[in-house]
Amino acid sequence: MNKMLILLILLFPALLLAQEEVPKLQAPSSPAASIMGLQPSVVLAPKSYKALEASLFSNFMNNEGGFIVPNDFALEFTPYWTKDHGLTLPDYLFPKRLDDQLIRSSSFSLATTRNFLLGDSSASNALAFGYRTTFFISNGADKRRLESLDGHTETLSILNTRIVSAMEEQVARSVTDKNLLCQLIQPVAEQALKDSKLFSKADQQTFIKELIRDIKNIELDPADPDAFLDSFIALVDEKLEGEQAFNDYKDYIRERFGFSVDLAYAALLNFPTNDFEYSFLTRQSVWITPAYRFADKLNMLKIMGVFRYTWYNLDYYARYFPLVKVYDRNLDYGLAVNVGFDKFSMAFELVGRHSNSLVSAGFDPEGNQLYRKEKDNDTQYAGTFSYRLSEQIVLSYTLGSSFDPILNPESTLISLLALNLGFGSPPNPSAR
């Protein structure tokens, strides 16, 4: 069934374009999925905006090169957005306190796999859990852009309500002669356009002329005038280019200019005997991801830094991975560049790793424990290409070279095809 679904999605993306139930998603990025290794990228891109995000991961190829059904699962959940708070748009865009930002962007993630390979290549169950929050610092360019977008949409709304209410009023009074309606609407529309200061005098005249012409082309059934009124509302909106203004505002909110910091934590729990009562906390990671998005002509460009600190449970690795070298502490540091266009985006990252462990080196003549410090350095680089198939489905492919894996140090090739699906909240039954 899953195989069929994936084939359908790959072969007939147009089918998905018709579905518009939830907003856009970004590529998979939960901390839990990352620490489990379902996602090779070290840099955690900002999380998707939905309260619930579920992802399926797979390279779609088994060892024999055949097609396999993805069986790993990851989920990210942002509790704040599950209930209403009555935030106005300015409240949302400019949180007054730091803890407001902390609470609003706190998300919890979970990832599971049945194929976590131990040192002897036997499969075991593993579970990862994570937390993430984001702080955003608005700058002057961001404030100016938002003021401009807000002012423009507000002017259009004032214009729209004045013109629409005048038409609704006349039709409610049973005026159904279109010539008379045009005569009654014209002075209201002229005054509203003049007050808006959006149009030159010549453009105002053209607007009115075209509006009157087009009203006369709309069918008006006196017994059921709602269809006429709906068409009139659509006509006014089209002439004011309201949809474009809204989309500009919506798109900008998703990718604001300025500086942000993503903080995340994740831990990986392994059940080596597949017994729920017997588990190890194998490794834990903390991420700090500063990011800056440029304004104006470079607004498609975003630069991210990454600092990831990972510490391993050496007792666990000594028992279940006896032949591999694992360092106690690992610091990853690097840079990622993201270039985004309408449906297509590219991301490149280059990350260095410094690892070290303190190894027992016997005792001194006084009987004190002595340690020797072992160190290593490594590099990872990867490129990800993402394509948004629809509002809720993103297909991404990552290619590159990873840090030396614990099990097969020679297998550093990253080749991952991922499909990210988003699910919205259930519709409110009282919605009309």
Add this chain to the structure above:
Amino acid sequence: MRKTYRYKDLSFAVADNASVTFKVELVSDGNKVQTLINVPGPNDPEIKDNDTAVIGTGNTLRNDTTIVVSDIMNPVPEEDTIAINYYVNGELLVEHTNPKSDSERPIVILYIKFPAP
């Protein structure tokens, strides 16, 4: 997509000399709302987002239908529902909700009569 939600035949009984207030309350997050209250006669009050406006007295509103038009948009990616409440003299008159999958930019229109008690 723009979609219009009409609430017709609404009625609120009010005495001749009683003042009438109209209130818009944003319930879900990230809504931007411009509301015009088309009362009988000139000087139609306008409300931006959450606010209350005095729209007249019982006798000035009695003669004709008051038409309220709200132009709503919700550009916030985390929110998937538009929910707005409308009150007259503190009493809930209409509780509007619509999923954003239906419309992120709905127009809500209320037709209200103010008969004598």
